[in-house]
Amino acid sequence: EVHLVESGGGLVQDGGSLRLSCAGSGFTFDDYAIGWFRQAPGKEREGVVCITNGDGKTFYVDSVKGRFTISSDVAKRTVYLQMNSLKPEDTAVYYCEASAYYGGTDYVCPSLIRYGMDFRGKGTLVTVST
Numbered sequence: 001e002v003h004l005v006e007s008g009g010g011l012v013q014d015g016g017s018l019r020l021s022c023a024g025s026g027f028t029f030d031d032y033a034i035g036w037f038r039q040a041p042g043k044e045r046e047g048v049v050c051i052t053n054g055d056g057k058t059f060y061v062d063s064v065k066g067r068f069t070i071s072s073d074v075a076k077r078t079v080y081l082q083m084n085s086l087k088p089e090d091t092a093v094y095y096c097e098a099s100a101y102y103g104g105t106d107y108v109c110p111s112l113i114r115y116g117m118d119f120r121g122k123g124t125l126v127t128v129s130t
Contacts, residue, residue, distance in 0.1 A: 007021045022036070037117075045116075059109035
């Protein structure tokens with residue numbers, strides 16, 4: 001059974017930084033893409049960033065490019081999201097999600113970010129104060 005556990009959320013001031021972690025178990029880590037999605041109060045869920053664990057290829061939506069960095073530690077079965085220059089509009093519950101992928105990775109993350117992934121953690125709240 002795929003199991004994803006997020007940690008690292010909290011309260012931070014405008015311009016601050018946080019690092020989220022997503023620990024995965026129950027699946028072959030290298031064969032999965034892992035992404036971070038977020039949902040702000042009253043808004044739809046939004047895909048933010050994704051990584052394919054087998055080759056480390058990454059994809060970011062425009063709103064977080066240059067501020068967020070996703071990385072994967074295969075040995076620890078953990079994906080990290082370093083968030084810098086946080087803004088109040090980044091306030092949301094952040095979810096770690098995962099899906100298996102096969103073959104070439106050029107279009108894996110863009111597609112998964114757009115359409116969502118198969119497995120999701122319980123989320124961690126990030127609040128950015130003004």
